[in-house]
Amino acid sequence: MFALSVAVFAALALDLVLGGPVSSFDRAASEWLRGFAGPATMRTMTLVSALHAPRPILVATLVLAALLLIWRRDRRGAVFVLLSVIPGAILNALLKRAFERPRPDFGGLGHTAGDFAFPSGHVANSTLFYGSLALLLLRHLDSRAARRGVVGAAVALVVLVGASRIVLGAHYPGDVIAAMAEALAWLALCAWATGMARRSQPVCRRAGDYR
Numbered sequence: 001m002f003a004l005s006v007a008v009f010a011a012l013a014l015d016l017v018l019g020g021p022v023s024s025f026d027r028a029a030s031e032w033l034r035g036f037a038g039p040a041t042m043r044t045m046t047l048v049s050a051l052h053a054p055r056p057i058l059v060a061t062l063v064l065a066a067l068l069l070i071w072r073r074d075r076r077g078a079v080f081v082l083l084s085v086i087p088g089a090i091l092n093a094l095l096k097r098a099f100e101r102p103r104p105d106f107g108g109l110g111h112t113a114g115d116f117a118f119p120s121g122h123v124a125n126s127t128l129f130y131g132s133l134a135l136l137l138l139r140h141l142d143s144r145a146a147r148r149g150v151v152g153a154a155v156a157l158v159v160l161v162g163a164s165r166i167v168l169g170a171h172y173p174g175d176v177i178a179a180m181a182e183a184l185a186w187l188a189l190c191a192w193a194t195g196m197a198r199r200s201q202p203v204c205r206r207a208g209d210y211r
Contacts, residue, residue, distance in 0.1 A: 002192070005185035009119075012178040016101060016118060026172035030104055045164035049122060052161045054089065057125040061085040064133065077136055080194040084132040085125065088186040092124040095182065104169050119179035120171045126161040127183035130154040135187075135196055 015022040050056075061081060068078040093115075101118035115121075134154040141147050162176035190196070 002185050002188040005181045005188065008181040009178050009185065012174055012181070013099065013118075016099060016174065022174050023172075026174045027104065029173045030166055030169070041167065045167045048160055048164040049168055049170070052122050052126045052164075054121060054125060057085065057089075057129050061129060064129075068136075076194055076196070080190060080196045081132045081136070083194065084187050084190040085128045088128040088183060088190075089121070089125050091186060092119060092121050092179065092182065095119055096121065101175070104172055117171050118175045119182050120162070120165050120175045121179070122165050123158065123162045123171075123176050123179035124183040127158050127180050128187055130157050131183065131187045132190075135191060139196070 012022060014020070065078040065081050068074040068081065096116040096118065099118045100116050103117045131154060134150050137150045138147055141150065158180065162171075162180070165171040165176060166173055
């Protein structure tokens with residue numbers, strides 16, 4: 001996952017620097033997606049975007065880490081969540097400054113945002129948060145249906161956040177995909193470093209069961 005995500009991000013970054021076909025396609029794709037958004041959709045997407053701004057994601061991360069420490073006594077899980085989301089958000093901010101891609105300009109109709117576009121901060125932070133939460137849950141689920149449900153829910157939420165940023169005119173599709181790739185790479189690295197990539201072992205239910 002780490003290698004694949006880094007490769008995707010590197011390809012998009014190189015395309016952006018060289019002005020390749022993906023970057024040229026971005027504006028047309030953004031305008032096409034925005035054409036389907038009516039007033040109700042715009043209000044919904046504005047709410048989704050606001051709920052996944054940096055401050056709400058930070059609060060949710062701290063709450064999740066606190067619950068892991070207090071309720072589950074899971075120190076490693078708390079460290080994993082904090083290490084995944086907070087430094088991952090800082091990495092995203094540094095990448096924005098490195099590439100300095102301007103925000104989309106739709107004749108003043110786009111969503112106002114203060115910093116650069118590539119890669120999307122909302123999408124990166126959402127991928128880190130929902131990805132770390134999904135990985136925490138997957139370690140304790142044996143049912144294939146439940147595991148698929150957790151992964152599907154996490155993917156759906158991240159895609160929804162990405163769609164909201166494109167529809168609101170805050171990002172191009174390439175910014176969104178690059179943010180997902182960047183965040184997945186960082187998440188995979190953190191999972192490996194903290195040992196969270198390994199599934200937890202089932203607890204023995206009988207005193208004599210030491211298999």
